Amino acid sequence: MNDQPGTSRGRSEPTTWVDVDPSKDYTRPPPLSRARVVRAALCLVDEKGLPALTMRALATELEVSPMALYNHVRDKDELVDLMVDLMLGEVDISATEGDWLTQLRVLVRSFHQALAAHHHLARVYSGRVRIGPHGLLLIERTIGLLLEGGFLPAEASDVFFALFTYAAGFQQMGRIAPLREGRPGEETEYYPLLPPERIPAITAVSPHLDGVRRPGRFDYGLELLLAGVQAKLAQAKEAPASHRESGHHA
Amino acid sequence: MNDQPGTSRGRSEPTTWVDVDPSKDYTRPPPLSRARVVRAALCLVDEKGLPALTMRALATELEVSPMALYNHVRDKDELVDLMVDLMLGEVDISATEGDWLTQLRVLVRSFHQALAAHHHLARVYSGRVRIGPHGLLLIERTIGLLLEGGFLPAEASDVFFALFTYAAGFQQMGRIAPLREGRPGEETEYYPLLPPERIPAITAVSPHLDGVRRPGRFDYGLELLLAGVQAKLAQAKEAPASHRESGHHA
DNA sequence: TCCCAGGATGTACAACGTACACCCGGTCGG
DNA sequence: CCGACCGGGTGTACGTTGTACATCCTGGGA
Numbered sequence: 293m294n295d296q297p298g299t300s301r302g303r304s305e306p307t308t309w310v311d312v313d314p315s316k317d318y319t320r321p322p323p324l325s326r327a328r329v330v331r332a333a334l335c336l337v338d339e340k341g342l343p344a345l346t347m348r349a350l351a352t353e354l355e356v357s358p359m360a361l362y363n364h365v366r367d368k369d370e371l372v373d374l375m376v377d378l379m380l381g382e383v384d385i386s387a388t389e390g391d392w393l394t395q396l397r398v399l400v401r402s403f404h405q406a407l408a409a410h411h412h413l414a415r416v417y418s419g420r421v422r423i424g425p426h427g428l429l430l431i432e433r434t435i436g437l438l439l440e441g442g443f444l445p446a447e448a449s450d451v452f453f454a455l456f457t458y459a460a461g462f463q464q465m466g467r468i469a470p471l472r473e474g475r476p477g478e479e480t481e482y483y484p485l486l487p488p489e490r491i492p493a494i495t496a497v498s499p500h501l502d503g504v505r506r507p508g509r510f511d512y513g514l515e516l517l518l519a520g521v522q523a524k525l526a527q528a529k530e531a532p533a534s535h536r537e538s539g540h541h542a
Numbered sequence: 543m544n545d546q547p548g549t550s551r552g553r554s555e556p557t558t559w560v561d562v563d564p565s566k567d568y569t570r571p572p573p574l575s576r577a578r579v580v581r582a583a584l585c586l587v588d589e590k591g592l593p594a595l596t597m598r599a600l601a602t603e604l605e606v607s608p609m610a611l612y613n614h615v616r617d618k619d620e621l622v623d624l625m626v627d628l629m630l631g632e633v634d635i636s637a638t639e640g641d642w643l644t645q646l647r648v649l650v651r652s653f654h655q656a657l658a659a660h661h662h663l664a665r666v667y668s669g670r671v672r673i674g675p676h677g678l679l680l681i682e683r684t685i686g687l688l689l690e691g692g693f694l695p696a697e698a699s700d701v702f703f704a705l706f707t708y709a710a711g712f713q714q715m716g717r718i719a720p721l722r723e724g725r726p727g728e729e730t731e732y733y734p735l736l737p738p739e740r741i742p743a744i745t746a747v748s749p750h751l752d753g754v755r756r757p758g759r760f761d762y763g764l765e766l767l768l769a770g771v772q773a774k775l776a777q778a779k780e781a782p783a784s785h786r787e788s789g790h791h792a
Numbered sequence: 793t794c795c796c797a798g799g800a801t802g803t804a805c806a807a808c809g810t811a812c813a814c815c816c817g818g819t820c821g822g
Numbered sequence: 823c824c825g826a827c828c829g830g831g832t833g834t835a836c837g838t839t840g841t842a843c844a845t846c847c848t849g850g851g852a
Contacts, residue, residue, distance in 0.1 A: 347810080453762075457714070464711065799848090
């Protein structure tokens with residue numbers, strides 16, 4: 293199959309005087325390593341979307357046979373895990389300017405940006421149990437900041453979860469925008485899109501409901517959380533940490 | 543195929559005196575409606591997990607041919623949309639006790655519980671664009687409460703997003719618990735699970751890092767958000783809403 | 793009574809993940 | 823210098839998935 297002499301990208305250079313320096317990697321196929329597979333997969337998902345991530349498609353992208361991939365990744369699941377960790381590696385966890393709270397804010401924002409940069413993958417970053425080294429370090433840094441801020445271990449992990457589930461969930465919510473229009477009238481019958489008088493509040497704010505798109509929307513929620521964090525910390529500080537049953541703890 | 547006389551659940555009752563009242567639906571297969579298909583699918587996913595949702599599996603569950611389903615749902619995607627809306631229908635949006643903030647808290651909690659009750663499905667409740675009537679009403683109620691609370695449309699939708707992306711993301715994060723153990727040593731080489739001295743903070747709080755499981759963990763984050771909400775509202779109230787460029791808005 | 797429309801069925805196909813057997817070229821012991 | 827070895831790429835093949843298509847069956851209206 294696919295017997296054209298010059299496969300895919302223009303690689304039909306003349307074969308004359310091909311005795312050039314044999315020390316550099318000229319065309320794409322270097323040895324094909326695990327890292328190269330994962331990078332290519334991430335790249336593919338970024339530009340074509342998740343369902344386009346097919347072992348066959350990835351293989352052709354790498355100009356290699358599908359089964360060759362299995363010499364570098366156990367199966368597709370592991371590949372996705374590796375992709376997620378690669379993405380998490382883009383989070384900048386090294387900022388040290390300002391107090392712990394500003395560092396925390398910067399950290400979570402960077403996390404959000406990494407997810408947004410690969411939002412197709414982010415939709416899958418979910419119930420993944422397998423956490424890679426980058427993920428670990430990210431968690432480490434966050435918890436470290438919270439401890440430095442004065443949180444006790446139990447609450448620190450609570451806050452950590454609140455921040456990261458928010459950031460993770462933010463991607464998935466996707467754009468709720470088209471809400472009233474959809475494809476026009478095509479499936480209006482399936483979801484009997486309620487008339488405007490049944491949803492007055494939505495109609496009132498509908499111009500602002502354009503989903504995740506509005507710039508600063510993520511930051512708004514983040515500030516809500518951080519305000520809560522500060523409040524929590526202040527109230528814990530003025531109560532001398534003896535009887536904590538005033539809160540929500542059971 | 544599957545020619546056993548009594549299929550699946552113990553339905554091999556004796557066939558004597560089977561002239562009973564012909565007005566009730568006895569065994570499973572009533573006419574097979576759209577609603578029945580969706581309910582069965584939700585049930586199947588709840589107990590077997592998402593990848594078990596197969597048109598064929600669902601069909602056998604309903605004791606029907608696979609292709610019969612397509613007379614009631616256009617394709618699997620629409621089926622999932624309908625399942626999500628069915629789940630959202632379980633959210634109680636009718637509570638009216640207390641002020642708007644307590645109502646809001648109850649509402650979001652109910653949303654969270656619905657997601658938790660079908661956490662397999664919740665992992666997919668994500669970038670879904672198609673919103674069903676139940677989803678619409680849920681949004682409507684939430685925005686309504688926020689407007690009642692005094693938020694302007696723009697901020698109301700911001701808060702709405704913060705609350706719901708948090709709740710949605712909370713499911714997906716899943717249990718990070720096994721972190722250090724995993725299957726013991728099986729794939730320790732793949733992710734070179736960093737030694738404890740590299741992750742001191744995590745080791746310090748690790749007993750509390752059991753993921754989503756800790757009861758009250760969701761509520762903790764919710765309270766953080768609601769505290770932020772109140773703070774936002776208070777500060778908006780004392781500044782007479784004229785120049786809003788003091789915040790994060792561009 | 794006949795007819796027909798709508799729902800259930802069976803067959804079939806393309807695409808997917810991946811197990812298995814093969815093969816090839818570079819590396820190292822003799 | 824040669825032959826065995828072995829890590830990695832290839833081709834083939836199988837089971838499973840979603841679903842298009844043609845067919846058949848059944849129950850209600852003329």
